[in-house]
Amino acid sequence: MTPTSKLLFLDCDSTLSAIEGVDELALLKGDKAFAAVKKLTDKAMDGQIAIGDIFSKRLKIIQPNRSDVDVVAQLYIDNIEPTAHATVAAAKQRGWTPVMLSGGFTEVIIPLARHLDIEHIEAVGLKFDDDDNYAGFDNEAPPTRNGGKPEVIEQWLQNHPDAITVMVGDGISDLETDETVDLFVGFGGFVTRPAVKKASEHFINSLDALLPLLDLVDGTKSTAKNV
Numbered sequence: 034m035t036p037t038s039k040l041l042f043l044d045c046d047s048t049l050s051a052i053e054g055v056d057e058l059a060l061l062k063g064d065k066a067f068a069a070v071k072k073l074t075d076k077a078m079d080g081q082i083a084i085g086d087i088f089s090k091r092l093k094i095i096q097p098n099r100s101d102v103d104v105v106a107q108l109y110i111d112n113i114e115p116t117a118h119a120t121v122a123a124a125k126q127r128g129w130t131p132v133m134l135s136g137g138f139t140e141v142i143i144p145l146a147r148h149l150d151i152e153h154i155e156a157v158g159l160k161f162d163d164d165d166n167y168a169g170f171d172n173e174a175p176p177t178r179n180g181g182k183p184e185v186i187e188q189w190l191q192n193h194p195d196a197i198t199v200m201v202g203d204g205i206s207d208l209e210t211d212e213t214v215d216l217f218v219g220f221g222g223f224v225t226r227p228a229v230k231k232a233s234e235h236f237i238n239s240l241d242a243l244l245p246l247l248d249l250v251d252g253t254k255s256t257a258k259n260v
Contacts, residue, residue: 038193039128039251042186042214043121044202045135045142045156047078047223049149049240051112054137057105058097066094080205080228084136085178088157092170099165102141109145114222116241121149123244127251129199134185136176136206155185182206183213197251201243208232216250218243 046053059070073087095101121131132153133146139156146154158171175181186198190213198214200207203221208229211217219226219233222240230236235246 038130038196039247040186040189040193040196040198041124041129041131041247042134042182042198042200042210043131043151044200044204044207044220045109045133045137045145047203048201048207048220049114049117049133050109050145051114051223052105052108054105054109054141055091055095057108058095058101058141059091061097061101061104062095070094078204078206079226083179084176084181084206088136088177089170089172092167096167097138097159098167099161102138102159106141106144109142110148113145113148114240116239118149120240120243121151123241124247125150127244127247129247132189134176134182134200134202136181136204138170176206179206180209183210186210186213199247199250201237201240203229205229216246218246 043049053074056067056071056074060067070091073091076082077084077087124131131151132155133142133151135142135156137156139154139158142154142156157174157176160169162168175184190196199216199218200210200214201218201220203224203226205228217233219229219236221230221236222238237243
């Protein structure tokens with residue numbers, strides 16, 4: 034029996050792109066808003082506070098409108114990880130299906146996903162009123178809370194029970210998937226989270242370093258399934 038699919042879950046912020054989108058949205062609102070939001074983001078990504086405790090707080094400070102979304106969407110592309118495009122393309126050639134799995138905002142990261150030819154996005158949707166002003170967010174989306182990313186992967190596995198799964202990311206919310214996926218890869222190309230680096234069996238600083246690991250887990254898992 035061979036795997037029916039190979040699923041590559043990729044974090045977005047500080048992984049596929051250098052920026053933290055929520056911080057950039059906050060910066061558009063001024064230095065005070067930026068400082069407050071960045072402090073919350075850093076604490077959550079370092080595992081000091083729960084993601085669920087900060088999600089609504091950050092958006093209450095920022096209240097991004099459609100124009101803000103467009104500005105930051107372009108920043109994601111302008112600050113793309115240098116090897117991201119080639120790595121995603123090479124992974125797809127090897128039969129992997131890339132899925133952008135992010136605690137960021139769907140409407141903001143869609144252009145980057147399109148740029149990278151990533152069809153599947155699991156993120157948090159924003160809501161806007163008729164005047165394109167902020168009107169809330171999808172507070173039921175799993176990435177709004179700790180344990181949300183493993184939950185998303187488990188949902189994918191319900192439809193692809195024989196899949197090989199890999200997760201790549203820089204933050205604690207990514208590391209939480211370690212027990213769910215076949216291979217977790219910590220990423221430190223833009224920022225190194227000490228807790229993530231310490232707990233990661235595999236830790237890379239450039240996305241193209243992922244490709245040998247994909248080949249390794251693919252070969253190992255396929256062999257096991259054929260025994």
